[in-house]
Amino acid sequence: MAIVLIGTLDTKAEEIAFARDVLEASGTAVHVVDTGILDEPGFEPDTTASEVATGADTSLGAVRNNADRGTAIEVMADGAATVATQLHEEGVLDGVLGLGGSGNTSIATTAMRALPVGVPKVMVSTMASGDTEPYVGATDIAMINSVVDVEGLNQLSRQVITNAAMAVVGMATADPAVEVDTGPTIGITMFGVTTPCVQAARTALEDEGYETIVFHATGTGGQAMESLVREGVIDGVLDVTTTELADELVGGVLSAGSARLDAAGEAAIPQVVSLGALDIVNFGPRESVPEEFENRQLHSHNPQVTLMRTTPVENKRLGKLIADKLNAATGPTTLAVPRGGLSLLDVPGESFHNPAADQALVRSLKEHLNDDVELIESETDINDEAFAQRLVKALMAAMRD
Structure with a gap:
C-alpha cells in the first residue's frame, strides 16, 4: 500500500517530511510529489516539480518564468492531476494526502478530483473552514482545517498532520468485512419538491433488486452523477429532477454546468428523464436575488434559499435544450412528462402553479423531440405514486432489454 503525499517542497518541506515520517512509521509506503516552483526542494521527492510540469505539457523553467502566480498554480494543478492519475492506473496509489495553504490546496485537490470516488x-488546509466547494467539487475529498498556518511545526500542527495521516491510512486499509450483494446500480436525482416521487421509485427499484444512489440536484449532485456515469459506476439513470438545467439557463445558483444530462446518453446506458422542479430557479437569501429578477414570482423556501418561478419563455427554451440533449443519446432514452405539475409547488393551490408555463415546456419538447426518444405522458403531477411507478416500469424494461 502506498499513500501519495502532495506538497510544495520549496516552502513546506519540514511539514511534508513530518507527514511522510508519520506515514512511514505506520508501515505505509509513501510517494512524495513536489509541486513547488519557487526554489529547490528541501528534500528529494519521488516525483519532482519538473515532472509535474511535464505532466501539464510544459517545463518547470517556463512555469518559473511566468510571473503570474495564478497561471503557475493552474499549470502545476493540471500536472499533479496527470501524475496522480498515472500512479493510480499503475496501482501504486491507494490514497492521497495533501498539506498547504490556498496554493497547494488548489493544486492537490485538483489532483484528488481527477481520481475515482x-x-x-x-487535504489539510488553511482554507478548510471556509467555502470548500471550489476544492471538493463533486468528489469525496475530506478537508481538515489546519487550525494554524502550515508554516513550521508545533504542538498543534504536528497533531493535526498526524491525525490526517492516520485518517488516510485508516481509509486505505479499512476492511469492513461486510459482504453486500447488489444488482445493477441506478442513479436518481431528487430535490425537496420531488421527494415523494423519488422515495416511491427508489423503494420499487430496490424491491426489484436494484441498488439506488440518490443525488441531491443542487449542482454538485448533478455533477457527481454525471461523473459516476462516465466512470461506469452507474448502470442506469432515473433523472427525475432536472432542475439544474433551469439554473444553468436562467442564472440560478445551483447549476450543474452545461454538460448536465449528457453522460448517460454518451455512455449508451438506459435513462428515463422527467421534468422535476423545472418550475424553479434557485437563489440564496432573498436579498441575494439579482435586481433584474425583482419583479418575478419569488418564494422563500427558507431564510437561506429563495425560489423563482420559470416563465413560459424560459420553459420554451428549456424544452428545446432538453430535447436536443435527449436526441443526441446513443442508448435507450425515455422522457416522462407529468402534465399535472412539476413539483410540490406546481400543483393547484400552490404558489408556483402555472399551467401556461408548463404547457410551453411540453409543447417545446414535443416540437423538437425525435421519434427515437420514447415519450410517456401522464395527467398526474410528478409526485403522484402512479407516475413514479410508470417511471420505474419504463426504466426496468430498458434495463432488461
Missing part, C-alpha cells in the same frame, strides 16, 4: 483523499 472511493479513493481516499485527505
Whole structure:
C-alpha cells in the first residue's frame, strides 16, 4: 500500500517530511510529489516539480518564468492531476494526502478530483473552514482545517498532520468485512419538491433488486452523477429532477454546468428523464436575488434559499435544450412528462402553479423531440405514486432489454 503525499517542497518541506515520517512509521509506503516552483526542494521527492510540469505539457523553467502566480498554480494543478492519475492506473496509489495553504490546496485537490470516488483523499488546509466547494467539487475529498498556518511545526500542527495521516491510512486499509450483494446500480436525482416521487421509485427499484444512489440536484449532485456515469459506476439513470438545467439557463445558483444530462446518453446506458422542479430557479437569501429578477414570482423556501418561478419563455427554451440533449443519446432514452405539475409547488393551490408555463415546456419538447426518444405522458403531477411507478416500469424494461 502506498499513500501519495502532495506538497510544495520549496516552502513546506519540514511539514511534508513530518507527514511522510508519520506515514512511514505506520508501515505505509509513501510517494512524495513536489509541486513547488519557487526554489529547490528541501528534500528529494519521488516525483519532482519538473515532472509535474511535464505532466501539464510544459517545463518547470517556463512555469518559473511566468510571473503570474495564478497561471503557475493552474499549470502545476493540471500536472499533479496527470501524475496522480498515472500512479493510480499503475496501482501504486491507494490514497492521497495533501498539506498547504490556498496554493497547494488548489493544486492537490485538483489532483484528488481527477481520481475515482472511493479513493481516499485527505487535504489539510488553511482554507478548510471556509467555502470548500471550489476544492471538493463533486468528489469525496475530506478537508481538515489546519487550525494554524502550515508554516513550521508545533504542538498543534504536528497533531493535526498526524491525525490526517492516520485518517488516510485508516481509509486505505479499512476492511469492513461486510459482504453486500447488489444488482445493477441506478442513479436518481431528487430535490425537496420531488421527494415523494423519488422515495416511491427508489423503494420499487430496490424491491426489484436494484441498488439506488440518490443525488441531491443542487449542482454538485448533478455533477457527481454525471461523473459516476462516465466512470461506469452507474448502470442506469432515473433523472427525475432536472432542475439544474433551469439554473444553468436562467442564472440560478445551483447549476450543474452545461454538460448536465449528457453522460448517460454518451455512455449508451438506459435513462428515463422527467421534468422535476423545472418550475424553479434557485437563489440564496432573498436579498441575494439579482435586481433584474425583482419583479418575478419569488418564494422563500427558507431564510437561506429563495425560489423563482420559470416563465413560459424560459420553459420554451428549456424544452428545446432538453430535447436536443435527449436526441443526441446513443442508448435507450425515455422522457416522462407529468402534465399535472412539476413539483410540490406546481400543483393547484400552490404558489408556483402555472399551467401556461408548463404547457410551453411540453409543447417545446414535443416540437423538437425525435421519434427515437420514447415519450410517456401522464395527467398526474410528478409526485403522484402512479407516475413514479410508470417511471420505474419504463426504466426496468430498458434495463432488461
